[in-house]
Amino acid sequence: MLDEIDSRLLAEVQKDATLTSDALGTRLGLSASQAGRRRQRLEAEGYITGYAARVSPDRLGLNVQAFVQVQMASHDPKAAQAFAGLVALRPEIISAWTLTGEADYLLRVWCADLPGLNRLIHQVLLPHPSVSRVQSQIVMDQFKPDAPLPT
Structure with missing residues (x-):
């Protein structure tokens, strides 16, 4: 069970994963060793599953x-497994979800340009034997960046 300090710790490391135990302790009103032990416990218990840097898509030429x-077209387990394998190999597909409703999957993709998105759809996804339909929505603006999870 998480207490109030654990919740605050999770909020702080989601904002800045590079915090030292000393800086984290200062923010939480704990000693560095207490903060470090709490973070280690939350990692061991699976609350913190990893750390990552946010990289600018613009700087990488992803527009x-x-x-x-x-x-x-088919919901055969082998077809789903083959499609999941394809998705795993494509670096421009940065996340994927299985859905309920009309669409079976939702993919979040980043491409350098519209021709790159067109190639992904028409040369990679649509030719896959188990895919019957692809529909894309191009992001015009992301006015709320990916946010930390509520704690």
Whole structure:
């Protein structure tokens, strides 16, 4: 069970994963060793699953973000496994979800440009034997950046 200090610790490391135990302790009103032990416990218990840097898509030349809905022609487990394997190999697909409703999958993609998105859809996704339909929505603006989880 998380107490109030654990919740605050999770909020702080989601804002800045590079915090030292000393800085984290200062923010939480704990000693550095107490803060470090709490963070280690939360990591061991699976509350903290990893640390990552946020990288600027613009600086990498990635100018088009899109959400791509994929409807499968077959719901055979082997077809789903093959599609998941394809998704795993494509670096421009940065996350994927299985959905309820009309679409079976939702893919979040980043491409350098519209021709790159077109190639992904028409040369990679649509030719896959288990895909029947692809629909994309191009992101015009992300006015709320990916936020920390509520704690």
